[in-house]
Amino acid sequence: MTFNPSKRQFLKTSLGTGAAAAMLASFPPSIRRALAIEANNATGTIQDVKHVVMVMLENRSFDNYFGTFRGVRGYGDRFAIPLPNGKTAFYQTDANGNTLTPYHLDETQGNAQRAGGTPHTWPDAQAAWDHGRMDRWPVAKKALSMGYYDNAEIPFQRALADAFTLCDAYHCAMHTGTIPNRLFYWSGSNGPTGDNVAVMVNEFNAGADVGPSTEGWTWKTYADRLQAAGVSWKVYQNVPDNYGCNQMMSFRHWRAEMEKMPVGRKLSNTAGTGVNPPYNPDIDDQYSALAKGFCNTMPDGGFLQSLRDDVLNGRLPEVSWIIPPAEFSEHPGPSSPAKGGWYVQSILDALTASPEVWSKTVLLINFDENDGFFDHSPPPTAPSRNPDGTLAGKSTLSDAQMAYEYFNFPPATAKQPPQDGKPFGPGPRVPMWVVSPWSRGGWVNSEVFDHTSVLRFLEARFGVMEPQISAYRRAVCGDLTSAFNFATPNTETLPVLAGRTTRADATSLTAWQQTRPAILVPATPALPAQATGSRPSRKLPYALHTSARVDAAARTVRLLFANGSAHQAGAVFHVYDKLHLDRIPRRYVVEAGKALDDAWDVNADGGKYDLWVLGPNGYHRTFAGDINEAATTSAEIQVCYNPCKKPTIQVKLHNDSDADVTFTVKALAYRDDGPWTQRVKRGKVELLEWPVADSGNWYDFVVTCAASPAFARRFAGRMETGEDTVSDPAMGVI
Known part of the structure; x- marks a missing residue:
């Protein structure tokens, strides 16, 4: 089966036009x-x-500066990490159990330019990040961190x-x-x-x-x-x-x-x-x-x-x-956004x-650190250690190379x-x-x-x-x-x-x-809206893959991480076990041209699993199911990239069962048609082509299996073709 949507079926959003050039005078x-x-x-x-x-x-x-800005990964991110409270990282909890979301430091309502700072040293930064759980910002950094x-x-x-x-x-x-x-x-x-x-x-x-x-x-x-x-x-x-x-x-x-x-x-x-x-x-x-x-x-x-x-x-x-x-x-404290902008x-x-000089000059402007201000995106930090000392994740780099990323070195001074x-x-x-x-x-x-x-x-x-x-x-x-x-x-x-x-x-x-009063934290938390629409986006060096292997006999689910980058770009895959979000999330460091894998034992959950994967630029995979169903229905999905003139995502539907199965593919963004079904004979593989050119090479769909009600595989991200394209058109929309 081939998907062939018309351009009308792509959920278009506002993009910049050539008319912008005419407004240079502004x-x-x-x-x-x-x-x-x-x-x-x-x-x-x-x-x-x-x-x-x-x-x-x-x-x-x-997020403090650009969470509401059009065309970037801000508050409209559909792949904010899950928290134990059943919500995403945008919904933080303070020491009193109150929910806090990002709130506007509105200069018409108070001292936004002089709102002050928050704690920002090693202990409180580690506490807020919390090994990647990202759930303690107001506790470690004060409520102002969410401004x-x-x-x-x-x-x-x-x-x-x-x-x-x-x-x-x-x-x-x-x-x-x-x-x-x-x-x-x-x-x-x-x-x-x-x-x-x-x-x-x-x-x-x-x-x-x-x-x-x-x-x-x-x-x-x-x-x-x-x-x-x-x-x-x-x-x-x-x-x-x-x-x-x-x-x-x-x-x-x-x-x-x-x-x-x-x-x-x-x-x-x-x-x-x-x-x-x-x-x-x-x-x-x-x-x-x-x-x-x-x-x-x-x-x-x-x-x-x-x-x-x-x-x-x-x-x-x-x-x-x-x-x-x-x-x-x-x-x-000593400065303000207005004064920094003027400088x-x-x-x-x-x-x-x-x-003549400017025609040959690059100006790079950044910030040393975030103070204690909240940012929702999990950093690509080296894997943490579990309470028992084992590593929560893996790396294709050697132990000797990874050693430089941990505070196991002598403190530089007594202070x-x-x-x-x-x-x-x-x-x-x-x-x-x-x-x-x-x-x-x-x-x-x-x-x-x-x-x-x-x-x-x-x-x-x-x-x-x-x-x-x-x-x-x-x-x-x-x-x-x-x-x-x-x-x-x-x-x-x-x-x-x-x-x-x-x-x-x-x-x-x-x-x-x-002279203005401090801005109060809203009594009723609400997620701020991010401006919708894309902006031009540079090509990236990523070609990432994640797939699953379910072993019903061993009662394990194994994820395989591969990095096909031809540009020496490594990547960190974050994996959150949604059935155990209290645990430290695992991180997998995969160099270009390499792969690794790891397993989850699902016995303690009666065979159920729900693994949530995040990589660079909105790369996302979900692998959910029940291993008990896998004993009779052996289904799996594999995604490949076809970066041709009309790029497509190749979706391979594997049926290793003893009976025919029916898969359903449903778009979760970028198009409003479907869903589609495909029957796959026992022991066979069917290939689907998912066009992405009309969505700027972005895709987001879920595959389910009629014979295995708990089975779900979600695939989202942007396929890289070596050409510039646009930022996520669904950012802030869905």
Whole structure:
């Protein structure tokens, strides 16, 4: 049987059109200017990039900023993980047993811009994540953790995503706070691969409290490697007002270089912008090659004049890091979303001051961690251990390679917490914008990334490797190159944008919000609506498979996980046993070109099973049934991909029974026809073709068997064909 729906049968949703290009005038000037500058396309490769600029902001989760945003994996996710309370991860329970859902931090109703922060260190982050059960956010992080912003509160942040590329599967590196996450960002590790130690909580801030060279971290930074390789680089920061966020200044060998500076060039920890001398390369570089990384390179208080000057005078390095002042870091407390948005707008203004420079520049904007703000997507963390010490899952990586992902290393100092054997991360999702002439058009990229992905992009462009990035991170997290169109960047359709502000407006709004009352948690919880509609979505490197084998004699159900990626993209499969959601979910790490399997004993449940599988970009499988029925009706389903000109999902209906059986296939999204039935003779296999071209290659259907009432197999996700397509059209619809 062949399914051949007409285009009318596809449940269409609103997509962007060419009319958006005609509305370019509605963009704020900073982004309108950036969008209007065509990319350097001399080679059609990553080598056209001559400058990479990075800015890491502070403490926001992806759902906190983009849960209601169109075309990304937000609050409309139909595959939010199941919780023991019978609901999904969107329905959290506080310490008093009350149900909390994400609620709007509405600036018209209270102090949204100044709502404050939540706990965000190793113990409470582990408690909220709860080994992947994701069910303790209000308990561990306070009720405020469930707050989110909408367009009115973060217009520039949303506008930037509508103009360029937003990554909706970008994770912080660890389940913890600022400094360990920034160590991954600056060095690829929190210590295990660097010096066989582990940094778990904040220590050795690197701003106004720089200490002696007898204290600090003891491995290399990526800037050290760039310096040795002859790649130009610089850190743009005000000292002391860098909010302690230049973690390279907390390394002992960096502090030793700072101590070498002569009187008059040494840094003072005294607050104020006029204390430390401006960085002068003709003087300071004579004393230390690292001076451009620790000196006062933005003596105007951090307001980017030196960055603009370098852009206009052809001095922008190949690699640049920008450290915002505390007031504009976006951190709850000293900063606000409005002030952070203005600062990013100013960075873009500086970089586009020279169209020639911007045509060759990539700007990467992310957040160090999520503070304690809720994000519903389970992170691709290494498998946890069960209470009995056994591993909840498996990996195709070796035990030696996986060892770097667990807190079994000595604490780096006496102030760090004791070893607990828990996995470091990656942690929750955080926003990541890829802003460049090669990433225009309001795209979403759903490949799994973390902070090491930024270093891997630098590796890909400049050829300077960071050996401290672990094998696990290299297997599971991409290198950001899938977010770009280097081949034909100047053919992208430009989208619509709004949201420009001024520093005065941002300051005024923040001050007014400080006087407003706290926003109350709604008494009646309700799941917020996500804006419907797709957005253009970059092709992904995944080709994932999960199938089941039911052994009635052994009373087991075995799942087989395979990764057919031809692009070296590994993946983490999360498996939740819906009959035992109190248990730690299993995670399976499968490298490209490899496979593994695992079994569930179903005796304790009288033969029943219900296994719920989740992978990247909405990849989902459900395997439910009763093994007692399998003794007489041996049915199974296998799904294959046919990425031809008219792509289809091939559905193989296996009947190993002694009698004919009838299968029913029902669409759960993307089409409104069906269901369909197919009779399969005993001992035979029938092949069905499920077209996906009209739904942007997305599919979601369930297969049942008349002879086995408990039998159900659900298959959902997006088939990759090597071509760009759209984000999930059913997001927020069903």
